[in-house]
Amino acid sequence: MLISEAFAQAASGTQPEPNLxxxxxxxxxxxxxxxxxxxxxxxxxxxxxxxxxGLQKGDEIIISGGELGRVISVGENYITIEIAPNVEIVVLKAGVQTLLPKGTLKSIDTGKSSKALKNNKPQKASDTQESSDEGTNVSPASESQKESSNKN
Incomplete structure (x- = not known):
């Protein structure tokens, strides 16, 4: 025989029970x-x-869409935030992601100077050239419309 009797008997034994x-x-x-x-x-x-x-009026927050703003009023489920001067939006309280330290909104550099925009000063000389060039370019279709309106 190829398999010894002792080995064959051990193989047919029961499996050990699972323990800790x-x-x-x-x-x-x-x-x-x-x-x-x-x-x-x-x-x-x-x-x-x-x-x-714990949100209260005057807190500066970031909502889940990435908008930054100051809390204007707080309700049970909704808050009103000001995201720009005279621009207010109503959002769910669950949409508030981060509470910012006081004064953060004033210190954020947005890349554009709000003072330059308020004073109507262009930021670059190339910007004024592009806008003046755009006003002088007239398409042939618009010329024909002007001619037809002048005839009437």
């Missing part, structure tokens, strides 16, 4: 997931909820 040692890797993975994923996420959600409940 066989579940240890699964328990370890669950503990790692709890400390690395679940716990920090629930802590962050709790902080967000407290921040949204």
């Amino acid at each position: 040692m066989s579940f240890l890797p699964l328990i370890g993975i669950l503990v790692i997931f709890y400390f690395l994923l679940i716990r920090p996420q629930s802590k962050r959600a709790k902080e967000q909820k407290l921040m949204r409940e």
Whole structure:
């Protein structure tokens, strides 16, 4: 015979029952997931909820769309924010992403000077040349329309 009797008898034995040692890797993975994923996420959600409940008039915020603004009024589920002078929008409280420190909106560099825009001063000399060139270019279709309107 090719297989000895002792070896064949051992192979036909029952499987060992699962014990705590066989579940240890699964328990370890669950503990790692709890400390690395679940716990920090629930802590962050709790902080967000407290921040949204604590919003008050005058706070500077960023909403989930990326708009920055100052809180004008706070309701139960909605807030009104001013995103530009005389421009107010109503958003859900759940849309508030970040509470900014006071004075942040004034110190942000947007790339364009609001003073230059208010004084109607062009920022570049090339901008004024482009706008004057655009006014002088007239298409043939518009010339024919002008001629027909002049005839009437």
